[in-house]
Amino acid sequence: MTAHWLLKSEPDEFSVDDLRRRPGSTEPWSGVRNFQARNFLRAMKKGDLAFFYHSSCPEPGVVGIMEIVRQAYPDPTQFDRKSAYFDASARKEAPKWSCVDVEFKRKLKLVPLSDLRAAKALQGLKLLMPGSRLSVIPVSNAHWRHICAMADA
DNA sequence: GCCAACGTTGGC
DNA sequence: GCCAACGTTGGC
Secondary structure (H helix, E strand, O other), X not given: OOOEEEEEEOOOOOOHXXXXXXXXXXXXXXXXXXXXXXXXXXXXXXXXXXXXXXXXXXXXXXXXXXXXXXXXXXXXXXXXXXXXXXXXXXXXXXXXXXXXXXXXXXXXXXXXXXXXXXXXXXXXXXXXXXXOOOOEEEEOHHHHHHHHHHHHO
């Protein structure tokens, strides 16, 4: 039973095209530093699908689909002093943060946040909850299908 | 750049 | 364990 997710990234930092152009179109989804989001990362299974969401940009919204190709493992950036995501409190023998590997699947016609908000069928989507800032969000099967249909329309 | 919402930190 | 202060997120 595959689950569905939504992963946020600022396109200035790392866009859906950046992912597509990576070797093998694969990249570690590292740098998540929120416990709730981390726990969702840890719940992901190989083969799960995720929306690529562009945030903090002129046109925030869903822009593509990727697949989880490696389950959660210790995020190496927490031990990297040179990384912006370095965490001095993380210990090698007890890693604090996790990441998964994702693989680009396909781009979608942009589904803007405003359209997501306007869709009655998407009520309850965690992304749309007031004040929701999580960068890793579970998406129900029904919501997943509905957003795919919006992109294909 | 503003600001609301939320998470984290740290003093007590 | 409470809670104020602070930092971050992210839409606008």
